[in-house]
Amino acid sequence: MLDMYRLMLESRRVDDRMFALNRQGRAPFVVGSSGHEAVQVASAFALDRDKDWVLPYYRDMGVALAWGMSLKDIFMAVFARADDGFSGGRQLPNHWSDRDLRVFTQSSCIGTQYPHAVGIAKALQIMGEDAVVAVFGGEGSTSEGDWHEAVNFAGIHRLPVVFITENNQYAISVPSSDGVAGSISERGPGYGMHGRRIDGNDALEVYRTVKDAVDRARRGEGPSLIEAETYRYYAHTSDDDDRLYRSREEVEEWRRQDPVVTMKQYLIEERLLSEAEEKRINQEVTDVVMAAVEKSESAPAPDDPYSHVYARLIDPGPAATVPEPAVQGPIINLITAINRSLHDVMETHPETVVFGEDVAGKKGGVFKATEGLTDRFGEGRCFNTPISESLIAGLAVGMGATKLRPIAEIQFADYIHPAFDQLVSEAARISYRSNGVWTCPIVVRVPFGGGIHGALYHSQSIEAYYAHVPGLKVVVPSNPADFKGLLTTAAEDPDPVMILEPKKLYRLVKGPYPEGEWRVPLGKASIRRNGDDLTILTYGAMVHFTMEAIPALEELGISAEVIDLRSLRPLDWPTIEASVKKTSRVLIVHEDNEFVGYGAELAAQIADKAFEWLDAPIRRYALGEVPAFPYAQELEDMLYPNPEGIIRHAQELAKY
Ligand SMILES: Cc1ncc(C[n+]2csc(CCOP(=O)(O)OP(=O)(O)O)c2C)c(N)n1
Known part of the structure; x- marks a missing residue:
């Protein structure tokens, strides 16, 4: 007393x-x-x-x-x-x-x-x-x-x-x-x-x-x-x-x-x-x-405002200039790859824990991404949460303060907004505000995007909100191998990583799934195709639409280089710069709104740092001035970026 x-x-x-x-x-x-x-x-x-x-x-x-x-x-x-x-x-x-x-x-x-x-x-x-x-x-x-x-x-x-x-x-x-x-x-x-x-x-x-x-x-x-x-x-x-x-x-x-x-x-x-x-x-x-x-x-004042924004800074390394070698493995669709990757990561990393709405038990998630995890790893390592998105994100932040490595699922990007505060004001700032003492080693998986007849509240793109925030890392895998590689790297990274999953691709896209250890570095873009006449910068579902447009562009005599950015924050600037210097023309394709969208940042950086190399204005092909994709198929079709639109924009740009 x-x-x-x-x-x-x-x-x-x-x-x-x-x-x-x-x-x-x-x-x-x-x-x-x-x-x-x-x-x-x-x-x-x-x-x-x-x-x-x-x-x-x-x-x-x-x-x-x-x-x-x-x-x-x-x-x-x-x-x-x-x-x-x-x-x-x-x-x-x-x-x-x-x-x-x-x-x-x-x-x-x-x-x-x-x-x-x-x-x-x-x-x-x-x-x-x-x-x-x-x-x-x-x-x-x-x-x-x-x-x-x-x-x-x-x-x-x-x-x-x-x-x-x-x-x-x-x-x-x-x-x-x-x-x-x-x-x-x-x-x-x-x-x-x-x-x-x-x-x-x-x-x-x-x-x-x-x-x-x-x-x-x-x-x-x-x-x-x-x-x-x-x-x-x-x-x-x-x-x-x-x-x-x-x-x-x-x-x-x-x-x-x-x-x-x-x-x-x-x-x-x-x-x-x-x-x-x-x-x-x-x-x-x-x-x-x-x-x-x-x-x-009388103690010294601080003098470095830039330290500890991240616990691990990413160096993109030299520019990628050619496509990566083909991956070996069984051909599976993206959602199966997501499920297998979660099984693999939970197996190799016993400190990982998965949670979110509907993720546990026999249901295994509304998209089946987490199927079988509770059966295999127990209720402690894969459990349901209430419908409380802010809690899901905050729970991850708290767990990340211990020895555990949380992998949280937000059911749809459209419902992540209540978690904005926890992700932006908390997760992203843990390292910076504690002067590097605490880290926030969390992964947040978020299915996003349209083209699935999901209407205004199952179709949103949210990357611009989060890519804006120092302290967060934001990646968008577009195929099974990249998902596994990025999930593994994200789970081992000491910073909060948001994985945006293009849900339109879940059952649409198939590719080889690398068995065994497989990592894709954060902050590294991937060249999907070399070309000389223009560079198409894109990510997520639009990578595939762009690739679909390629044969038609070839017939028109247009050779396009396609870069799948994969990582929106940090950005692989060396790879973009090398491509722009080669082609001198840039088309940016994304399904998020154009206004203050992610493409605006790309365009600004290219204009700032590679202006002398450009032969044409930077063009963007993205969602216009509507809040999200409407339900009626006719309306969504009018708005959702597509291969024909990519061909049209590329043609105009090549002619400029
Ligand atoms: C989310 C949020 N809203 C508003 C504020 C501004 N604000 C700072 S302290 C405070 C009052 C808090 O009252 P209480 O929780 O009762 O704690 P007390 O300060 O009385 O100890 C408010 C509104 C804030 N810091 N955070």
């Missing part, structure tokens, strides 16, 4: 110091935790700091200190210094991260930590590890979809996770009456878990409640939800003026229940602490805080 008190006091002193530094103009932005010390420190004490995991949020100074974060690191983050141990000056202060201490890196997005927590907990369950995960957040965060998706999943799988809500009555200025329906703790039983509402300012009550929850989780009895009532004494952050939404009387009322004062009084009344000892502790704490400020402020 004395240790707890010292840490609560330390947390309070750090806060006071941070706000003072802010007022002095030395710290541009600070976040306070004052008022929350009991729930934070006592929760940390109820966990096993040698083996459990924590996902604290930005207000959790008490958790950070109790978990062993150094004061020097904490203040270095306040001053955005290079070696702060959290993000190297890339994130705002209070964005905790420590791989050795099992504190997963966090973002500023409210609620995104919950799917990560259940991902870690699911991984611990699969690996049979005796550890518990505690995830923290404000009451405002319990209104996010991610919270509900994560709590639901934890309830279904009886995961060893404790959800701790620090209900400080406000989300910035929004009172909980405007943000939270009913009671947070009472949602617990609804999601199949214990729910308790407690006085978050009473450290001993917090300790007992969290300890019970942790013990239950450790015994395999599943998750718990704890709502701790508390209050913050400072404004939301140094940028907020809380006088606009809270009365002085209300703040004073809560100050009378100050958790640090309450704890001190309890210790003195119980004769566990004397006034003199308390004074000494107080002075010691003040001294260490002041010393940490001094050491941190």
